[in-house]
Amino acid sequence: MKETARQIFLAAVRAVEPSVAVRRSVRREGGLLAVAGRTYDLARYRGVTVVGAGKAGAPMAAALEEILGDRLLGGLVTVKYEHTQPLRTVRLQEAGHPLPDENGLRGAAAVRDAVRSLGESDLVFAVLSGGGSALLPLPADGLALADKQETTRLLLACGADIHEINTVRKHLSAIKGGLLARLAAPATLITLALSDVVGDRLDAIASGPTVPDETTFAEAGGILSKYELTPRLPAAVVRRILDGLAGRCPETPKPGDPAFEKTQNVVVGSNRLAIQAAAREAERLGYRPLILSSSIEGESREIARAHAAMAREIRESGHPIPPPACLLSGGETTVTLSGPGRGGRNQEFALAAAIDLAGLPQTLMLSGGTDGTDGPTDAAGAFADGSTVERAAAQGLDARAFLRRNDSYSFFASLGDLLLTGPTRTNVMDVRLVLVGRP
């Protein structure tokens, strides 16, 4: 059953492998390029340029190189250090992640220069994936990278939510919040996004450089005042927001802006696509699949309990589906740390699930990060079944005590129940599955 679960998980990851994802959405038939329902006549364009940023940038660019062949003029994609691979035409810029660095600045400036030199007869792809925001830092005129970083730090410290932080940041950038699209106009711009965010909102992936920005300088100003940040922020940041409020620097482009006249946005890979692939694999392996949701957030150990309760119900009453059943869910949970242990959200999920599954026959859960890394560990996640707690007890390990210490990695390492995949070079958050076999 463990092997079955692993196979289903790996099918999910394979479906969102960056080059597989790009190839699913972009197909070439002779001189025509079919992209998610739209067709582009390549003969109409001088050529194609590829820009972008994100950890999956290299394989995404490689797939486009292969598809476009000699129609590809060149381009530049910023990727995380050690996330490169040999390419023929597109240049890769390695840069810092999660903390942006000088190389990131250099890459972002080069991306800006590349797209603003394009004209009406150019076609440009922007390939965006997880990490794209940090990898594509381009402060607005008059701001330094350090100013933006200090602003983020202060916003986090005062408890601003992610939407508030992004509202401010987009108004300090020269490339995010739709500005890359404005730079690229009048070229035709196709964005291919590999989504690592819940809900697949394009304005959240890499801070939405190619989509309309619904937030305003007025809102950004309101956030600074709400948290009384103006006395503590770098002077240049306050000046920038005040200039924006006074209309002295342009707003980010809004829906309907001419910047978006010739744009198409495609989510080529997402948690939902991964889970749908997992469902097909589960079915192939003889399990009835049921997709619960691709966007489950919340505290890991509590969400795990809800999954365990469904596993019990399948066993006891055949709801929501009778065994052999495979429940699937995705999204990204969080862990509120209270102990000094090692682990990650997926391993903690499995540990909490194990406690509630104790004694249940023919029932197994797996939770794993599709990027192959769960928290600061070398595991992607872990397996839990009805025997986990008992097998641990036989080794003198108390599951509840390990959960209290947030020490899920040590727990599953001792049991040999870690999910180890190595880095997968993609990321669409987490995939969890509950297998319930025939009694």
Next chain:
Amino acid sequence: MKETARQIFLAAVRAVEPSVAVRRSVRREGGLLAVAGRTYDLARYRGVTVVGAGKAGAPMAAALEEILGDRLLGGLVTVKYEHTQPLRTVRLQEAGHPLPDENGLRGAAAVRDAVRSLGESDLVFAVLSGGGSALLPLPADGLALADKQETTRLLLACGADIHEINTVRKHLSAIKGGLLARLAAPATLITLALSDVVGDRLDAIASGPTVPDETTFAEAGGILSKYELTPRLPAAVVRRILDGLAGRCPETPKPGDPAFEKTQNVVVGSNRLAIQAAAREAERLGYRPLILSSSIEGESREIARAHAAMAREIRESGHPIPPPACLLSGGETTVTLSGPGRGGRNQEFALAAAIDLAGLPQTLMLSGGTDGTDGPTDAAGAFADGSTVERAAAQGLDARAFLRRNDSYSFFASLGDLLLTGPTRTNVMDVRLVLVGRP
């Protein structure tokens, strides 16, 4: 949609109304009594006695009076104050709940005396429901009620879990942990239980007076020593446990004990039955029902997020079922209090759900306690939909701030979105439903 949700919820409650529940499981055809698959020839018995305890005791006894007519000899059921109703043959003893009192002691002693006077030719029903444990207090010889209460208080204070607390308590009782069955033998004993516990474990309902007890004096002693309680416990309690360990007082009856030779246990009402009835009502009203689980526990606001994520998924991808859909779940969540507000687990569930549902069209959630009371409020629960947060904001109410203060009652009272049913006189924990209409 709100009215539809209310109807589905009320259908769930109706299905576990105590007299409905008893009548579903106990049918009389002339001289034969059919009880959940077994048949009893009433002619073989001198007559029938009814004993029991629990908040639903009165209507359960009333249903048996009606079914058994003049074959009923009498009996005694302990109920909470103000939970009586006129009966013909069975006597009701009102008593304290959740804190046991002298009336409870009196009732429990009378129940003991009633059953131990019975013989081979007697048939006795034990009707058990929520609150039964507190309402049927009978300390073992040499112990006072205050000794048991002090023991419970100390166990709670040191962080013992409910299983540990019950293990100790069953070994301080003269009637729990299967001892009522031992007292009733050689009479034939049928237990009808209305379950208010997750998993419907009969040893947990009213502390299992009529079912085998798997716990031992040795375990009870281990728990006292684990928490180093012996120096602080009443001397009589320590003596009782030591006597038990030394074999000087009998163990509670274990599986296979002769006490259970002529017993039948039937869960006549449960969360699962309520939810199944809700599913039928949802279907009648044009929604595709899907039962997730009848045993979901965990932190209310986190479990709510998982439900909201499923609502979103239905809307966006038609999983786990396409709209019009009705997801159903049951169990009992908990709230970790961090603020001074008023509310209950169901209202807090609805408030957290509302935040995640914001903006979603044609989507409504309802969470309610089947007993009609949620926390220390006069509401059973609350409704949340995609407009809740916005309607609140229009009144100057910030949903997140109310959630932080655990002030869900005030929030929903202002919106007119409380679920108000009044006391329902039954309790099978909570019922939650997610309605997603056609787009």
